[in-house]
Amino acid sequence: MRKEDSVFSAKILLFGEFTVIFNSKALTIPYSFFNGHLSYIGDDKYTRYDMAVLSNNELISYRDYLLENPSLCEAAEIDLETFRKDLDNGLYFESNIPKGFGVGSSRALVAAVYERYSRNLVRPQEDSALKKLKYIFSQMESYFHGTSSGMDPLNCFVGEPLLFSNNDDIKRVSVPHHENNGDGAIFLINSGYPSTTGPLVKKFMKKTLDSGYKRKIIEEAIPLNDICIDQITRGNMINFFENLRKMSSLQLNIFREMIPGDFLPVWKRGLDTGEFSLKLCGSGGGGFLLGFTRDYHVAEDIMKNEGFEVMPVFKNSSFRTKESN
Numbered sequence: 204m205r206k207e208d209s210v211f212s213a214k215i216l217l218f219g220e221f222t223v224i225f226n227s228k229a230l231t232i233p234y235s236f237f238n239g240h241l242s243y244i245g246d247d248k249y250t251r252y253d254m255a256v257l258s259n260n261e262l263i264s265y266r267d268y269l270l271e272n273p274s275l276c277e278a279a280e281i282d283l284e285t286f287r288k289d290l291d292n293g294l295y296f297e298s299n300i301p302k303g304f305g306v307g308s309s310r311a312l313v314a315a316v317y318e319r320y321s322r323n324l325v326r327p328q329e330d331s332a333l334k335k336l337k338y339i340f341s342q343m344e345s346y347f348h349g350t351s352s353g354m355d356p357l358n359c360f361v362g363e364p365l366l367f368s369n370n371d372d373i374k375r376v377s378v379p380h381h382e383n384n385g386d387g388a389i390f391l392i393n394s395g396y397p398s399t400t401g402p403l404v405k406k407f408m409k410k411t412l413d414s415g416y417k418r419k420i421i422e423e424a425i426p427l428n429d430i431c432i433d434q435i436t437r438g439n440m441i442n443f444f445e446n447l448r449k450m451s452s453l454q455l456n457i458f459r460e461m462i463p464g465d466f467l468p469v470w471k472r473g474l475d476t477g478e479f480s481l482k483l484c485g486s487g488g489g490g491f492l493l494g495f496t497r498d499y500h501v502a503e504d505i506m507k508n509e510g511f512e513v514m515p516v517f518k519n520s521s522f523r524t525k526e527s528n
Contacts (some may be wrong), residue, residue: 208319211238211311215356215516216387217378218432219367220483221458223352223409227425229367230432231358231380234516239298239311243289250297258295265291265316268346270322275342280322282491291477303397305492309347310355313340317360327361333373334359348390366436376436387440388499391491392486393512394463397491403461419457427453444480447495451480453507461487469509475527 205470212233219229244255244280266286269276274333276283286294300308317339318324325332325339339362341353356364357373366376411417427450434443441466455462461483462470495503499518506513 209315210238210240210520211314211359212362213308214310214355215353215391215493216485217435218434220485221404221488222420222425222428223354223367224404224408225250225411225425226369226422228429228432229354230364230376230378230436232353232364232430232516233358233362233368233438236481236514237298238299239296239300239308239341241294242297244293244295250295255293255295258298259290259293260311262294262296262316263290265302265312265346271475272345275345279317279339279343281317281343282322286320301397303491306395308344308396311339311359312346313343314360317343317356327357330374333357333361333365334371337373363437366432377393378435379438379440386498386500388496388502389516390494390496390502391514391516392481392506393468393491393514394466394489395488395512398486400486404486405406406460416457418455423453424457426452433492444497445475446493447480447482448477450472451482454482458483460486462492463487463489466492466511469505472505478505 215232215234215508217230217232219227219231223229242250244252244259250258257426266283269281269286270283274298296312298308298311300311303309327333337353337357339353340356341351344351344353344356354365354367361375364376364378366374406428411420427446429444431446431450434440434446451470453458455470457465460469467482470481473481473494478498479494479502482493482495484491484493493508494502494513505514
């Protein structure tokens, strides 16, 4: 069992943005550079006092929401009275996860609250428990996003790459990962401003009312999404990069409104040169974008010359090796 002060990593949705609404596969990974944990005002922490107070107030609102909607706590078996007492003593969420950037600030918080206050904690050691945990988190996260699949807080809670198929099929997977070994990498690009998921999802759903647009999602975007997931988890990097480039081109076409305008030229450069491929990280509109490259140093220099902040998710020699299969 985890310690009471467990740290929960941020998450990254590598594949599945928007298409998961229409039952595509989704692949999430933890990202430990950003993380958070429950703490108390007055402890020796880096968060400013006013921000800690703000977090405490937000948690009070969240606890009130759960109290007013008891059905959301039934599966989770949340001890709301103990939660209240801790809030009165200055409980807050100590976190460096940026809000509105698509890396799971609210999701890590939900995972932390569940771990500390569930009377009957479901442990994620067995894959059979993942489906139940996903349902629990979908209920608990509804406060933040109206509706939730539960995928993101589940990833924060489990702390391992997870593959979601047909919504109810969840399993742990491996993503090729050799830290500091080779030049290939997955990286984040900072847009410099946050995004709001809800309005972008509504815009997407409105666009899918057009039969031609929906056909592109079903017949083009979902197959590309699913094959990219299959190839990266199998380590088939040559075919992965070929299909990723197709996905980047398709997203530029069908998700252009979700791509911050400042990134359109560099997005097109990646398609033209093959130096890197960009895609949405979550719903887009701001926050982070995702990049994939066989040569991180080249991609990093290009992004910095364009004035963009780049952050490696991990470096991976198999991204570079042309003999990968």
